[in-house]
Amino acid sequence: MTDPEIRDHLREWIVSHAKSKPAAGDVTDQTHLLETGLLSSLDIVEFVLFIEELRGDEVDTDEIEPEVFTSIDTLMTAFFAEAA
């Protein structure tokens, strides 16, 4: 999967799960996911599992810094470095 494809998958997931029901265009690669309340604690388990599915590898949840979930950009750097 290419970098833009992964970003689109992440965006699609976020848009379909966010309580505020944003349009895809509202969620940019820099939009803050946690601070703005787009994703809640309810979402985070499924989101981590989705990321693992996308990258085909486990995420080390013991070592995750919450900052990694700031935006699509930070997610790409943390979890999909080889695709970028």
Added chain:
Amino acid sequence: MSDGRTIRDGFFRSAERHPERPALTIGEVELTYAELAGRARDLAATLDRHAGDGEGALTAVFGHRHPTAFAGILGALHRGHGYVPLNPSFPTDRCRAMLERSRCRCVVVDPTATEQIDALLDGLEGARVVLLPDADDVAELAGRWPAHTFLGAADVVSGADHAMGESDPNGIGYLLFTSGSTGRPKGVMVAHRNVVAFVDAMVERYSVTEQDRFSNTFDLTFDLSAFDMFCAWERGACLCVPTASQKLFPGKYVKKQEITVWFSVPSTGVLMKRLRMLKPGAYPSIRWALFCGEALPVDVIEAFAAAAPNAIAENLYGPTELTIACTLYRWDPEASPAEAHLGVVPIGEPYPGMEIRVCDEAQNEVPRGEPGELLMTGPQLTLGYWEDEEKTAQAFVVPPGEARTFYRTGDRVRWPLDGPLVYLGRVDNQIKIQGYRVELGEIEAVLRDVSGADVAIALGWPRTASGADGVVGFVGAPDADADALLEAARERLPSYMQPSAVHLVERFPLNANGKVDRKALAATLEEEAS
């Protein structure tokens, strides 16, 4: 005995004993006891200067995971008031209703709530004093709301010489509005002496010292947060408050802050388990692993206990009306699994001084070991519901043959002669299906068992005048085979208890306190049906 003490005494005594020790850490900010006490005194002095005559004895705090929210609570207590927490993550209408009904004249607002001030004040009657100690400029707000007084950072005066207001042990320490239910929220009046009795029992049991570091996973509108604050501060320990995003990764936070006293709802344990954060030995710093607020599944406490090998794990139980928690059960990896009922950890024994009655519908005691509603009384019995005599009279009753008032918990329990108190579910969760009395918790246990999911909910559906015609299940296993689950459940349940359908759920709706929201689930069934 409370011997005249009120909730604030523990904190301010610790501030004299351990002025340089950390009292509070939030995000990157750490405040010592001297600093937090200083802020609290400043806020108290500032409010006392502006409050005017005829004020009641309650101060509201509109805030969330910010030092000012905690200083606001201590400031309210310093004035001799009780505090009324307002939660910026709740709908503003709800916060306004709480402010209106509690008639607090003064409100302390932290920066996380500042944006909501206009909405909070919209339509509110009476003049308020709104203190925003972190705001540089309040002129705009003052211009928009001429009826109210706004105080910003520049208006905060030094409270170094400010005298503490008188505080009555029988007065309200905090007023908490119950959430998650429909209709008008009830304000539970918790007296200072209730909290003092609770804190005394807890710090003794957990031998809390100034070296301890307490987690604070609960919002201030959830009374379990009072355990975190007042048990930590009673003995000079540090309260560690994760930010909203840190709270999503509790494992990382425990390690970073070297938490020694962990306290959360079981749902947080479920989340950690699903995210594989409960690896054996992961959290050696934890001395006490405490859970409260909803039924605690055996496999969650087992996983947590293994992850915190130096901890003793306990299950606490208690409604707000009996002050935070009033029974507890110590988990023993050897003996406890056999004492669990339907995969749920027992709720154990009453706290020191608290008394139990297990009663039938007419509040007559049932024979020991029979199921019934749990009634309790003792030093943690609260003052009832704020300005609601009718609801108070319904829930705070003198059972036949008793001289004292007991609180009806609405929870069904069984208390075997030779074992701990076992939680069976809400009285409301016992329904009649086709005339049979059915405990929904029993169906839920079977669904959890056959699916391997941590959470399963059963609802009576479709509803009838006398109960329900059948049962529908919700199972937190999105990838399971619903038909196979139904099949397996049917083999273990009599026909009238068998679910007619099982919905596979990716995530359960939670109420404001993080518990599974049954009413929201029922609403989805109603939507489907209409």
